Amino acid sequence: MALNDISLTTGMRKNLVSLQKTVTLLDRTQDRLSTGKKVNSALDNPINYFAAQSHLSRASDISAYKDGMSEAVQTIQAANTGIENIKSMIEAARGLGQAALNASANSVGFTVTSMVSGNTIAIGGTTFTAVNTTASSETQFNVQDANGNALTVDEIVSNLAAKINQNDEKDGRAGNLKAVANGNRITLTSVATDKAITTTAVVAAAKGGGAADPGVTIDTKVTSERQTYALQYEEIMTQIDSLAQSSGYKGNNLLAKDTMAVGFEGGSISVRGFSASVSSMGVNVTGAAKSSVTGSENVKWAVGSDIRHDVNNLDKGIQKLKEESGKLSSSLSVINIQQDFSTSKINILTAGADNLTAADTNEEGANMLMLQTRQSLSTTALSLSSQAAQSVLRLFG
Structure with a gap:
């Protein structure tokens, strides 16, 4: 039906247009209240919409970096846990060395036949x-x-x-x-x-x-109390290697010389691992002392100088672990600072986007009440306008 098929009076036309505007505003207000945003598309406000999208996109990128930093923190914590346990193992080995120094050396027994x-x-x-x-x-x-x-x-x-x-x-x-x-x-x-x-x-x-x-x-036979301690020492060294190999997290093991790159907005940090194996730290037990006694070729820690040499290496190993732990702690501090900064930046960007697009629910609620009242009044006014046209019917009554 064309607009000119039906003719409306001027008063009815004005009331109809006013009612249509009220309905449009009422729909928009309901949409804002349901979404909580005053800008839901580029049609609502192109400038604010695209600016808000830029803020949210940047916040999303930073959030992805933050996830990587969280994983890096876990990797460093796994390495630090390994270091602390290896240090405990070395302290135990050091105790064995001190006990061996106080123990008797080799003994030779022979039968006088x-x-x-x-x-x-x-x-x-x-x-x-x-x-x-x-x-x-x-x-x-x-x-x-x-x-x-x-x-x-x-x-x-x-x-x-x-x-x-x-x-x-x-x-x-x-x-x-x-x-x-x-x-x-x-x-x-x-x-x-x-x-x-x-x-x-x-x-x-x-x-x-x-x-x-x-x-x-x-009939000669060599025995040694120190040999017993040396064997226990070697078992601890085996456990240290096992701990070093088990200190990884999601494929990264900083105790096996792995290097981990941690990215953040505007840069990155490289966390370098080290080898915590027994051979790399130089804490292997000293080889057998040379002896011409039958059966003594494999005797470990035969003399005190060997033991003191190993104990000294243990001290160096602990010092190395402390140094490497300090480096990891420094890297962890940088990552934690970047995490906190990233969290703050995400909040700032999100708040900026909300300021550009978020609706004031109190204001929109008041608008809804006013529009409903206006709609009711417009309907009443339209009804009154139609009554003027109906008066013509009385001429034919």
Whole structure:
């Protein structure tokens, strides 16, 4: 139907236009109240709409950086947890080293089954030399201390240990050597923490004062309390390597020399890891002390200097961990500052966008009430205008 098909009076036309405007404003107000925004599209206000979209887009980008920073914080915390546990492990290993320094060194036990000839045993600077005797229950040793003073021990096996201990005290070196008799076996122990035990090679025994029988040898066996500590030390080193390999987070392990790039608006920071393995920190147990005693080739921590060397390396390892932990803490501080700044920036941008597009609900509520009243009045006015036209009907009544 065309607009000119029906003719309205001037008053009705004005009332109709006013009512249409009121309905349009009423729809807009309802839309603002439902969305909470006064600018919902570029048609509402192009300048404010696109400015707000720019703010929100930038806030979204910063939020993505913030997510990356949160992951970086977790990675650093995982590495720091690994460092603290490795430090505890090193402290435990250091305790083993101190205990080993106070423990006895190697001991050599041998069974006297025949007379021995030409054998020497050097313990802590004291040398024992066996000589030929007749076949009996007696064994003779020439004992020579570090100063070259010769002492002769000619006792049966059961009294030999006591005599050796007595000579050790007589020489003023009490506590450096300890002999223990057990049946026909004598165990010589270097109590001095820095002394190792060495002997010559194969020993022959003389029977009945005759020629030496190369088929008879001394049954030697090397034991060490320090060796036990060294094995425990090595087990701790294995655990340290395991901790270092398990300190990663989402594929990044800062204790395995990984490097992590952390981005933020306007720049980035590179967090460099380090190797926390035993070999990299140089805290491996010192190798076996060289000894000619059969079975002693694999003895660890045979002398105190080896132990002190390892303990010193442990101290260096702890210092390295402290230095690297400090570097990680510095990087963490920078990331935390960037996180706080990013949060503030996101809030500022979001607030700016809201200021450009958000509706005042109190104002819109008042507008709604006023528009509803105006709509009612416009409807009433239109009704009154139509009554003037209806008066024509009375002429035909």
